[in-house]
Amino acid sequence: MLSSPLLIHNSLSRKKEEFHPLKPPFVGLYVCGPTVYGPPHLGHARSAITFDIVYRYLKKLGYRVRYVRNITDVGHLENDSDEGEDKILKRAKVEQLEPMEIVQLYMNKYHGEMDKLNILRPGIEPRATGHIPEQIKLIEKILSQGFAYCVNGSVYFDVIKYSQHHPYGILSGRKLDELLSGDEERELEGQKEKRNPVDFALWKKANPEHIMRWDSPWGEGFPGWHLECSVMSTKYLGLPFDIHGGGMDLLFPHHECEISQSQAGSDTAPVKYWMHNNMITINGQKMGKSLGNAIGLEEFFSGKHPLLERSYPPMTIRFFILQAHYRSTLDFSNAALIASEKGLKKLLQAKKLIVQINPSQKSTRDIKKWLDECYLVMNDDFNTAQLIACLFSAASWIYSSAENKETFTSADLILLKNSFELFFTEILGLKEETEPTNDKYLDGLMSLIIELRNNARKNKDYATSDAIREKMKELSIQLEDGKEGTRWVL
């Protein structure tokens, strides 16, 4: 099936590279999941959808994919003040809950919203708190290699020492001397303990008020943020593994640190292909909590947010995100979402119409060529935007064939139907918002209503027929009078 090679943009080389798994047909895919301390927002959706596509497409290409996406359930310190507040603890205080209740609450929410967006769940979803012993083990390994040091019950990674043996900054393109000469004015928590500001924590000593804490050889504390991904990715995927994904904001320092930790601990570059999805902007502006424009997914679905003119169903959000390439920034606006919704509706309708086309002696379009094109654009670094354009041109043929402007042989119709199903439903993961009703009562009632209304139309009693159509519309059932009779759409 694979007529052209799959190209993946590797952040490491900043180029598109041919994809060759380390151990075909197996592929290891690790994606940085959410820190569960708040409701999931549009940014979470973009990352999850991006790699959902990667997962689905690789599987369709015949690879056996082990997909791991972590849940970060350790709080990690935030803000630059001396106290350094822990996100999850902070939230726990606000909501008067146990930290683990916070974690569970938002993890459940995350799963719920991702399900609505038709995002396949990963094969393994490891949590940081479930891998403390493994993290301690890696710290010990790094310490024994001499790339880390202990201070007052905390352990820091020695970036300077590391850079003397391995190149530091290969992923983010950062140069150590530039980092060193940067911003000296910052007074960060724990900075005094570090030998150098560029060093990062592998293990942090827990203050007395810190609730999430574990025993370690260095005293009670909690693991540094970057460590969990190093540990959990390689535990389940081996070292090295094929693809590591995440948002672009994680490129530095998070992923850079992951590389350093693996190199320091095992002298191995952990990942063959690094993939990063771009960010979302809202009305041209960065989306961020501090700006008050981080719209939660729940708010999209309900429409309850000052920036939203109305509600948007999950499939509209999904389609909207897929209409842009994952490495481009995507600008959200009400107008853009409404446009997406209409476009999606058109494709859904086209998909349903395929079976109604009568076969002809010959085809006016080359379906095989079209199918190749679908693969070609997806093979070009998962270009879902172009794939959708391909689907739209097929949709246009489908609509035209209803007016006999295009014709297809029965073989081509089957190919078209199966291909549309494959790319639209299985690879892009798009579907009808409400499942098609297999409700015989509803079907029966609707045909009765349509019959009655058409009788009224025959008698030119348009007052009645229009009233029925109005009432149906209020129930969000749309009646459309076509040449072949009246059809109804939910």
Add this chain to the structure above:
RNA sequence: GGUCACGUGGCCGAGUGGCUAGGCACGGGUCUGCAAAACCCUCAACGGGGGUUCGAUUCCCUCCGUGACCUCCA
């Protein structure tokens, strides 16, 4: 300040050294009792200024603008 991206028609968004996606909106038409849907047609772009080239939206330089990251923050 440093590093790296980006700037495409009314809006969103692909892509390319010459043949310039797609969606939505707008306008005109066909169909229809009317609507809706659909179809056809039209409209329209590559931030400014230089350069390379037979030719640049696509390559280089510069300016302007926007964004991301810069150590615990998806």
